[in-house]
Amino acid sequence: MKKKVEDILVEEEITAKKIRETDASPKVLNAAAQLYAYLRIPRHSWSVWEKKQLKSQIQSSIETIARRRIRRIWLAAASVLVFVASGGIWYIQLTRHSNIAEFANSIHENKNDTITRLVLSESREVEISEVESDILYDTKGEQIAIGASKKIQQKLETVEPIYNTLTVPYGKRAKITLSEGTMVWLNSGSKMVYPAVFAANMREVYIDGEAIFNVSKDTEKPFVVKSHQFDIEVIGTVFNINAYSNDKISSAVLEQGVIKLIRQTKVYLPAENMIMSPGEMVTYNPKDEKFQIQKVDPSDYLSWHYGYYVFRSETLGNILKRLSRYYNVEIDLKNKELALVTFSGSLDLKNSPEEVLNTIKKTVSLNFNKEGQIINIY
């Protein structure tokens, strides 16, 4: 079969040399060479001046952003942030997982575990039996004190960051002080992955669950909390995060200062950023993939680490879910209509689950009984 011009040019990686070496009539080769030369001519070129002009625009935009960022660092004195999550299973595949998120997702913890576990390098595992545990890292990240009496050590001699993992089962809580002084309170059923010592230029941790962060201020090293739905960038502040990966809707509440939520998407750049102001609550709904903002009293969302929950017109369904996690008891809502009834008030978590339910009972008409570890509500 004789080769036509289009047969020659349609090939991958065609070059003028390849055209000349093709086996075809001189007439076809000439036409192919002409067409090739024509198609290679750049269209829509811009002038050197246009190129330079756009470059200097980009340069000045970058400088403006850098200046604004420095101002923001000064503003962020102390802030409080809460994530509240509820609902079913939701999962999004992120193409841009950082190392820490990858590491966190590679860990499969036992959901029915009842012991708080600290996993160090080389898979060394420390079991902590207290309901409320207290963990303290020294500045080098090598010495770890657990409670008042227990001390352990780990060696950190590699260049690669060594991640430690703290998992807190339902019914337990933990407080941890990281190597640079940041304090974190982990609520029931939560997991945190963090480097034993932070990198030189930034501090990055991954959270699955709920936690309050009191971040020690270091303007040189931004602190980033990653979660399954979005990241939070903070610079020396106090905040609480609740982002259970088996929950659907997440939200954040800010008390003081400024923080930025970064929503990671499948595309190569974040689709959405949200800069929050004090007293605001941002809810993330995976259904429409949007942040929604509203005014709240932030202290309501921080109270749990002092031992009580505050609810304002919260549905009983959500309240019971939180209590179930906190006390690690199964709560079976027999009367489904009650799930949407709202309750306002404060619940003392030092009390037993029955006492807490009695408090709710004062305003919401419900009955309950306890069968072993299960509380039935009807």
Added chain:
Amino acid sequence: MQNQLNKDYLLWKSFKEGDDKAFYDLYDQFSDVLFRFGMQFCNDDGFVKDCIHDLFLDLHRYREQLGATDSIQFYLFRALRRKMHKQKPKDSLLNLDKSFEKTLRSHTPTFEEALINSEIQQENLVILENAVSQLTKLQQRALFLKFEENLTYPEIAVLLNISVESARTNMYRALKTLRKALTKKRISLNLFFQLFHSCSVR
């Protein structure tokens, strides 16, 4: 080719590691092709420039989070494509007028360059310009990506949102149309010139 890939990989890596020189090197190397690429999808040069501006700001800001790549050009094409898609210009009718004007202007260097490299006869240029403008937008873009930017069919397919097969078929049809225009018109032009010659001789 392999060399180019390694060079890309290293440039991208040092850019990601925070090297500002590498960042502006990226601009110097790729802004020309990005502009030409953008103009294939929208003839509003101001809009294309805005998108390139925003793209580079994003690159600068999120550099640590970007994935590795050994084909920066393709990576940037895809990113710009997405950016332009997201920020569609509001008044497309107005842009049409502008684009017409732009098309006329942008052809001047094309002719000059063509004359300088003189591989193509000038009358063929007119014929081909005409023939190209008769092609579908998809075909025009496919031709541009293959011949001006040296992309492969799988890459073209991704950028134009079509299958690899379809990219190849469209390319083949476009080339065939252009070849036909070239050979057919050349005959008629030759005839025309012969007539003209014989007239003037007389």
